[in-house]
Amino acid sequence: MFLREQARWWRLFLATGLCVVLFGTSMLSARPVDAAAAPAYVRIIHASPDIGIVDVFVDGKKILSDFQFATVTDYVPIASGAHKVQLALIGKGVDASIITQEMSVQAGVPYTIAALGTKKSGFSFTSFVDDNVIAGSGAKVRVYHLSPGVGTASVSSQSNTLVNQITYASASSYIPLSSGTYSVTLNADAPKASLSSQVTLKPWSVLSIFAVGLVQGSPHWRLVAAPQQGMPGMPQTGGDPHAAPQTYPFYWQWGIMFITLVGLLLGCTYALTYKNMQAAPQPASKKSRLR
Numbered sequence: 001m002f003l004r005e006q007a008r009w010w011r012l013f014l015a016t017g018l019c020v021v022l023f024g025t026s027m028l029s030a031r032p033v034d035a036a037a038a039p040a041y042v043r044i045i046h047a048s049p050d051i052g053i054v055d056v057f058v059d060g061k062k063i064l065s066d067f068q069f070a071t072v073t074d075y076v077p078i079a080s081g082a083h084k085v086q087l088a089l090i091g092k093g094v095d096a097s098i099i100t101q102e103m104s105v106q107a108g109v110p111y112t113i114a115a116l117g118t119k120k121s122g123f124s125f126t127s128f129v130d131d132n133v134i135a136g137s138g139a140k141v142r143v144y145h146l147s148p149g150v151g152t153a154s155v156s157s158q159s160n161t162l163v164n165q166i167t168y169a170s171a172s173s174y175i176p177l178s179s180g181t182y183s184v185t186l187n188a189d190a191p192k193a194s195l196s197s198q199v200t201l202k203p204w205s206v207l208s209i210f211a212v213g214l215v216q217g218s219p220h221w222r223l224v225a226a227p228q229q230g231m232p233g234m235p236q237t238g239g240d241p242h243a244a245p246q247t248y249p250f251y252w253q254w255g256i257m258f259i260t261l262v263g264l265l266l267g268c269t270y271a272l273t274y275k276n277m278q279a280a281p282q283p284a285s286k287k288s289r290l291r
Contacts (some may be wrong), residue, residue: 039077040105043112045226046071047146047212050118057086057094066090069219070212072226080107085125086222087115116169118148123276128171132206134230138177139201143172147211147221151190153208157182185243186211186223197223202229238283274282 019174025236037048037078044056046069067090082104101124105111110130117123143155145166155163155172160182163172177203185196193215201207210224 003077036125038080038107040080040107041075041110042078042105043073043075043110043226045112045114045144045146045210045212045224047071047114047210048117048123049148049214049217051087051089051098051115051123053090055089055090055092056081056100056115056116057088057097060084060086060094062094070208070215070222070224071211072208072224074226076109078105080105085113087123087125100123101216103127112171113168114144114145114146114210116148118145120133121148126169130208131174132228132231134206134232135204137179138176139203139205139230140174140176140208141199141201141207142174143210144208144210145170145172146214147188147213147289149191149217150188150211150215150221153188153211154184157184174206177201178218179205184209184223188215191215193221195223196220197225199225200227206230 034142044064044067046054049069051069053069054064054067055062055170056067058078065075081103085101085103086094087092087099088097103113103125110132112128112130114126114128115123116126119137129145130142140161143163143166145153145168147153148168150168152165152167153163154161154165162175166172181198181200183196183198185194187194195211197209199207199209206228208226208228210226211221212224213219213221215221
């Protein structure tokens, strides 16, 4: 009887343990699916002085209409992977696209996509990987040189050089600054020209400064400032449109499974011990032995 009861408890223990292991394994195998489902985040700037007002299409679907020169969109989510991005004059439709380009984006990563070029040089998209993570309550600035016909340029503020020798269709590194108001000057080497603007950095923010337009011609050279709220120290995913992907360790699941199995083992051992104690014959009392 005792052996039969013990076998029943062990079968229950093993069956429960198997369920725990299968559950943990299914969670581990589901992890890549969750990561693949995370979107990338993209914003677009119209920096081509020759194209005019346009519509923008992604995979044949219009995502922007009446998109004008020197306009910067907010970040919007887009499925990770490869996409066909197209730009066409407003109302002309995707079949009349001026730019058609394949672009790939990674889950959780923010991008800036710039529509560049002139009739003489041709038109294209250029993408930049952004980083909007802020340490503490500071701020930082990044400069994007998107002005055709301008050679290398430098950026200064209050006689301090922030960016030195940035070339066309490129972006500077991020410059950490304290929050406040700054007078920023962009100095071009060829042709010799300068452009100044006053910008305000709020605490915990990222400011993008885009140099667009023509030094000699129309639309004229200008600086476009696009502030963005920064993200805290460690990047996040999910609804965060500005951060790099973050992965979470799953070793804790195996720890939970181990603790559960140990608990089941101890529980079964206790139950069997208690049952055996109840079933064992009790010694006769002293009074009964005297009788």
